[in-house]
Amino acid sequence: MTLLNPTRRLLLQGVSAAALVAVAALGVARAKATGKAVDSIEDLISKMSIEEKAGQLSLFSDPTRFQGAIINPTSEQAATKDRVYADIAAGRITGLFNGIGVAGAREMQKIAVEQSPHGIPLVFAGDVIHGLKTTFPIPLAEAASFDTDLAFRTARAAAVEATAVGLHWTFAPMVDVARDQRWGRNAEGAGEDTFLGSQFAVARVNGFQGSSLKDDTSLLACPKHFAAYGAVQGGMDYNTADIPETTLRQTHLPPFQAAFDAGALSTMSAFNDVAGVPSTGNHYLLTDILRGEWGFKGLVVSDYTSEEELVAHGFAADGADATAKAINAGCDVAMQSGLYNAYLPDLVRNGTVSMATVDEAVRRVLRVKQALGLFDNPYRSLELDREKTDIRTAETLALAREAGRKSIVLLKNEGGLLPLSKSARIALIGPCIDDKYDYPGPWAVFPDIATCVTMAEGFQAAMGADGTLTMAKGSHYESLYDGGIDEAVRAAEASDVVVLVIGESAGMSGEAQSRVDISIPEAQLTLAEAVAATGKPVVVLLRHGRALALTGAANTAPAILATWFLGSETGHSVADIVFGDYAPQGRLPVSFPQASGQEPYYYNHRATGRPQRTADREYKARYREVTNEALYPFGHGLTYGDISYGATMVDAAKLKWNGTVGVSATVSNKGRRAAHEVVQLYIHDRVASLTQPVRALTGFRHIDLAPGETQTVTFTLRRSDLEFMTAKLRFAAEPGLFDIWIAPSAVGGIPASVELIA
Incomplete structure (x- = not known):
């Protein structure tokens, strides 16, 4: 691939x-x-x-046009405008970063090309x-x-x-x-x-x-x-x-x-x-x-x-x-x-x-x-x-909405709770449901915060006059406040279904925001338990900039969506998926561990001499408290269809050194709703001169499946797809047997095998 x-x-x-x-x-x-x-x-x-x-090798923050958030340890505005202009004229600056605005840039560029010793233009940069x-x-x-x-x-x-x-x-x-x-x-x-x-x-x-x-x-x-x-x-x-x-x-x-x-x-x-x-x-x-x-x-x-x-x-x-x-x-x-x-x-x-x-x-x-x-x-x-003319055009906003909904991952959907009816009585609960400042997400330096579409706005627009939307904040991101839990419980009790928006604030992810515990903050877990205790069905919408370790009511809710930080059109993007106007497409690019203490955790770890198997508890590579399986594995993501995979098939048992082998599997939608599936190809080298990952992603395909439709998905495997970094510090493949899976995630699929021959 x-x-x-x-x-x-x-x-x-x-x-x-x-x-x-x-x-x-x-x-x-x-x-x-x-x-x-x-x-x-x-x-x-x-x-x-x-x-x-030396000036051509020196880049500085722009104090003259800075309009965004302070994102570095010293102020972006430490230097004065006069000092910057003098340095430009003297040729002591190659460029400036994190300032925007054409008029100011033209003024500085004019100084650079007309007054500096050699007229070398500035370059303007930004995050x-x-x-x-x-x-x-x-x-x-x-x-x-x-x-x-x-x-x-x-x-x-x-x-x-x-x-x-x-x-x-x-x-x-x-x-x-x-x-x-x-x-x-x-x-x-x-x-x-x-x-x-x-x-x-x-x-x-x-x-x-x-x-x-x-x-x-x-x-x-x-x-x-x-x-x-x-x-x-x-x-x-x-x-x-x-x-x-x-x-x-x-x-x-x-x-x-x-x-x-x-x-x-x-x-x-x-x-x-x-x-x-x-x-x-x-x-x-x-x-x-x-x-x-x-x-x-x-x-x-x-x-x-x-x-x-x-x-x-x-x-x-x-x-x-x-x-x-x-x-x-x-x-x-x-x-x-x-x-x-x-x-x-x-x-x-x-x-x-x-x-x-x-x-x-x-x-x-x-x-x-x-x-x-x-x-x-x-x-x-x-x-x-x-x-x-080129800022926040209709086309760009439509793209932001599309990108948001395609990034959402349906992690869990017991009993087909999702999609929701737009005519239902819905309680929308959580600290960020109408907090516009949280919606651009981390590392958004120049956002238009006022125009961000919140969850509250997105749900209201989607439901219109057909249903009833009751909203309650319930808690802050990392602390409780007087009356918050009681307000959330009342909203839940008056609803048919609860949509609980919990997770991280934008400020909890990004640079300098490493966390010892990647669980949802305790205040929000308290909120989740109180809402779940009402007995109403709960849809959890996670807000996060990393994989999370889910516990308690945040984990046992019948429906869970990973909605990340989706940017300007968040509310519309989420509503598009929650109400079923579009099929979920997202797949996890990170493994969700069972507990924070499993980190670092990733699907393509190397095989050990004592691998854990399902029934093994002692004297195997595992922790006492949890198995090594992910809570939600890399590549995981459900649809509103009912998707099944046939066995992986190869069109030849042996792969010649400069040849190819076709690898295929049937993928079926046995459900009643159209689905978008991301079909994934994984390999494992059984015996190699260096220990190899238990699986490694080697390709993927997107397909749309109508209700009742079956498609055959085929990949072409080459020797280059089987290469790894050898002890001689070069990529090479070694002859031998390889396991191959066409699967919906890093833990699914019925494998086949192929032998690479020199």
Whole structure:
């Protein structure tokens, strides 16, 4: 199963290569726009002072146009406008991030191209993680759609909005594979699986960058965090990642390589260390692998002050030492710390850093600016009209609603409680049902909060005058309040069915929001128990940015939906599914454990010498309190149909080394409602030179099934699908037997086997 859309990937690779290889004169067009003659990149570098070169390697937050939430440990508005303008004129800034607004950007760009020593344009960047003014589902939620075309379209729409407000570059997608749900930044990624993560990495890069990086709506992608940030110990943000190199290369690096193959020309170094070497000072990662093995031609930017943090790591003695170690390792651009401006000139003069190293970093930065078309037109994506016409369009809002409903996962539906009737008496209960501030979700920096559609608004719009909707908050997210429980119980008692919206607040997920306990907060569990005690049927709608460990009434409710943080159109998206206007599509990109103490927990763990089987309790690889089975496994998701799978079949018992084998199964809908099914292909290598995962996702297909319909779904298996990272640090397949499942999740399906022969 090859990565998504090779035609589009090759097209983007061709565009990027052409932009980077052809270092021609930078153009009459820009000379006409700025009144300055423009030299080639090499001529520019030869004429720049070391101070000006350091400026091209220094990126800062924008205090002049900041309109969003403070998302970093120091204020985005620490510098004054006058200081920023003076630094631009002096050539001490390569670009600014997290400020929006075309008029201000044009003013600063005019200073850069007309007053700075060499007229080098600024690049404007921002954290556009899951939309700008229109917010889409958080990336983890969108990964639950298993729909890479959807991810491409939402990234494309986000790029249109972002470029309309004057941005050229986004610090996304996050492609870290994360297998410990205690880590708050699970919300930004695509989950626990490398194959799925690679597919979404490609889709999002293609969506952000479009068909040409020079297009006014193209947004430079920045896959992050390089590398292995998702492997931080204990799921604690900024912690160390102590993993074997085989795991680094098998699990954590492939989504990055897929993103770079798709044409991404920037990446961000990670906060964490890998095997004791912090990523921002890690020559092996940033130079040997990234540039040497992979031939990456783009730039590396540090995460927020991560080059300065080499000192706190104990890897550098002081700011000067941190600067030298970061740039010598291959970190081209320092974000926010100002260390490169402060120390690079003297480090070059005293020989600690070579001028050749600095020149190569500057060359990468200028080539990326050239690839973006900024030398040809410094005012690209700085058009005042687009700021009015390309934000929150009807098409974009419709896409947000579609993305939301496709991301919802039906976890449980005992007795066919769902979908609900719009004429029912419904009690809508929970702390977030009308809290607009919670609806954009974590890492939404520039949202239009006032227009977010809450659960209350979505249900009211769907039900109209047909039914009765009673609402009660019941509790805060993490605490009770006087009378809240009593109000919720009264609402439940007056209803036919309760829709209980519980889980995390947006502030409980994202950066710096690691959790020891991934259960629902105690106050909301108390609310759930009180509502369940009324005896009314309960539908639980989970709000979350990670997999959760469900207990008590939150677990025993007859119907449970994973509704994540879905963004601007949340209320409409949820109502579309709850009332059955659309079939549920979502599948879990993360495993739900039975208890927090099982973390890190993921489906494709390696086989052990004492595997637990159903009846085993002692002297096996398991905990005393729970079995090793997931509460809800990776890939799980129900429909409103009644879906059954036939046995997995292969069209040949042996797979030749350069051949193919067809793998198929019948999938049937025996129910009375149409269904959308995500059919998944898994493999297991029975005997290998390194222990292998018990299952590994290798492909998936989307099918629609009418009531009573059966379809045969076929995959083509190749040797490349059976490769793994060997002890020699290269991908290879080994002859032998492989188990194969076509299944609805990582634990389903009736297997077949095939033998790979050399």
